[in-house]
Amino acid sequence: MVYFIAKRLVQSLFVMLAVAFLAFSLFRFVGDPITQMTGVETSVEDQERLRDELGLNDPFAYQFARFTGDMLQGDFGFSYRTRQPVAEMIATRIPATLELGVVALLISLFVGIPAGVYTALRPRGAATQAILMMTLVGVSIPTFVIGIILIFFFGVQLGWLPTFGRGGTVNLGGWDTSFLTVDGWRAIILPAITLGVYQLTLTMRLVRAEMMDVMQSDYIRFATARGVPMGRLYFKHALANTMVPVITIIGLQFGGVIAFSIVTESVFQWPGMGLLFLESIRFVDIPVMGVYLVVIAFFFVLVNLIVDLLYVAIDPRLRIRDVS
Amino acid sequence: MWAFIKRHEGLWLFTRSPAVMIAAIVALAIMIGAVFAPWIAPVNPYDLASFSLMDGLLPPVWEEFGSERFLLGTDDQGRDMISSILYGARLSLIIGVSAMIIASVLGVGLGLAAGYFGGRFDAIVMRIADIQLALPAILTALLIDGIARGILPPEMQQDLRVAVLTLAIALSLWVNFARTARASTFVQMNKEYVQAAVMQGQHPLRIMFVHILPNILGPLLVIMTVDLASAILLEATLSFLGIGLPADSPSLGTLIRIGMQFLLSGEWWILWIPTLFLIALVVSINVLGDFLRDVFNPRLR
Numbered sequence: 241m242v243y244f245i246a247k248r249l250v251q252s253l254f255v256m257l258a259v260a261f262l263a264f265s266l267f268r269f270v271g272d273p274i275t276q277m278t279g280v281e282t283s284v285e286d287q288e289r290l291r292d293e294l295g296l297n298d299p300f301a302y303q304f305a306r307f308t309g310d311m312l313q314g315d316f317g318f319s320y321r322t323r324q325p326v327a328e329m330i331a332t333r334i335p336a337t338l339e340l341g342v343v344a345l346l347i348s349l350f351v352g353i354p355a356g357v358y359t360a361l362r363p364r365g366a367a368t369q370a371i372l373m374m375t376l377v378g379v380s381i382p383t384f385v386i387g388i389i390l391i392f393f394f395g396v397q398l399g400w401l402p403t404f405g406r407g408g409t410v411n412l413g414g415w416d417t418s419f420l421t422v423d424g425w426r427a428i429i430l431p432a433i434t435l436g437v438y439q440l441t442l443t444m445r446l447v448r449a450e451m452m453d454v455m456q457s458d459y460i461r462f463a464t465a466r467g468v469p470m471g472r473l474y475f476k477h478a479l480a481n482t483m484v485p486v487i488t489i490i491g492l493q494f495g496g497v498i499a500f501s502i503v504t505e506s507v508f509q510w511p512g513m514g515l516l517f518l519e520s521i522r523f524v525d526i527p528v529m530g531v532y533l534v535v536i537a538f539f540f541v542l543v544n545l546i547v548d549l550l551y552v553a554i555d556p557r558l559r560i561r562d563v564s
Numbered sequence: 565m566w567a568f569i570k571r572h573e574g575l576w577l578f579t580r581s582p583a584v585m586i587a588a589i590v591a592l593a594i595m596i597g598a599v600f601a602p603w604i605a606p607v608n609p610y611d612l613a614s615f616s617l618m619d620g621l622l623p624p625v626w627e628e629f630g631s632e633r634f635l636l637g638t639d640d641q642g643r644d645m646i647s648s649i650l651y652g653a654r655l656s657l658i659i660g661v662s663a664m665i666i667a668s669v670l671g672v673g674l675g676l677a678a679g680y681f682g683g684r685f686d687a688i689v690m691r692i693a694d695i696q697l698a699l700p701a702i703l704t705a706l707l708i709d710g711i712a713r714g715i716l717p718p719e720m721q722q723d724l725r726v727a728v729l730t731l732a733i734a735l736s737l738w739v740n741f742a743r744t745a746r747a748s749t750f751v752q753m754n755k756e757y758v759q760a761a762v763m764q765g766q767h768p769l770r771i772m773f774v775h776i777l778p779n780i781l782g783p784l785l786v787i788m789t790v791d792l793a794s795a796i797l798l799e800a801t802l803s804f805l806g807i808g809l810p811a812d813s814p815s816l817g818t819l820i821r822i823g824m825q826f827l828l829s830g831e832w833w834i835l836w837i838p839t840l841f842l843i844a845l846v847v848s849i850n851v852l853g854d855f856l857r858d859v860f861n862p863r864l865r
Contacts, residue, residue: 384804384805385839388835495698499700502805
């Protein structure tokens, strides 16, 4: 167990180092930091002196080590565009993106898992056919179009829900949450559905496939023969055994949720990290791009680590194997 | 003719599925319209002299105030919507198809080599593929686009926009090809014809491309179709985000982005007609991809 966790931690560390290296290369080789910092009237000697002072003439490995060290201490440098500390810019945007992502994931799970179970148990039903048809369409329509359609119907035609921004937020110790105001909840519904639809179809298809597999297995037949009540059979015995692949997918989906939140945030003008990243690309704001990558990778690694630990909690067989 | 169709199972299946036939007709119609846009489209939307503000915001012909000169209406500049869409689809398809071709050449080449040589080369290629697979394609494409913006001098940015976009999309889609080609190559490596070729001392490149490649084309064709749809979607998404093509040479995604400004006013056609066009194109390519998968993978039928 301890060995397993330690191994995963070391792996995660290597992934983070690789991403930090990528961010560093971006920063170092895409465009010249000096020309970004100085104006046209700065003389060549001054530029060279600045280059020396900033340590840009030091050996490459040394520069990378210093870059990583600064990052570990929370020093992410300054934005080329706004001249603000990047750490601050990203930190104020993190709550918006994470809350959006969490609500989207919850929607995809709370709709996707029951729908997957239902379509697996009644494979020939009319409702099943309709649901499967809808998921096919859902996969083919791009995220931004789903957003536009939702805005059009619920925002413009019916006028029920706001179509941009986060609504009211409450500051909880530096974390701006929109979960504590009615306004905030109303604002998060449309973007979260937009972001969740694609994940929902994935979750549903996976649960359906796994469920159909499990229902064929001997222990389910045996439990049926023993007269275990249907509800208990489906949800306790069958569904529990589909959870390991489902949790894996949730971990993998997190990357997708974050990436597609760039699109969703752009459609709904949601003030999260994705919108910041888009702006940084448009203005070639390399420090922000690099730090965004590192932050995303960090969340990604963290979620996957948690997923691995959850396996052990959910599947007792893994614990036994570990002991042996 | 009928006997010929019946003998070829794929073609026969094709005539039996109305959804697939409709998809094929829609995809073909859009592609023909896009390829021949300069001859079919009523006006050239890139030519500023061809439209006038006086014709701005005219609705499609079946609506009140519609004009027969503009069957699908005009945008706020007075540009004919049909022409904009045909030229837009042309750009979307040019970028989508070239990105797909670059991705397949790169991916299949690397995958074949990885499967053939195995060992360390295989390990390196597959690790890179794994890392890229963890990043969603859209993030990769955005990053490559951002890097290109940083490296290229500003005066070249406009001219190279299409090339940069194509490359960004291609480099985010090659992994699928590489993985499939590698897996199929592994299967072929154990077959006698490959071993015979190796014994004869034929050149590895010849074995890979002349002997193995034709035998793994089936699954690759499926991926090509699916990835063409992905490439078109990626381009549309990037252009919608304002990272892709600019407003003076709009692709379908750019047209949708422009149409978003009219979401709150009554001019629905500026937004919804390009959107419908994009969905029809992508859905029909996806349906064709599903069909091809069934043809090449009889077990799933």
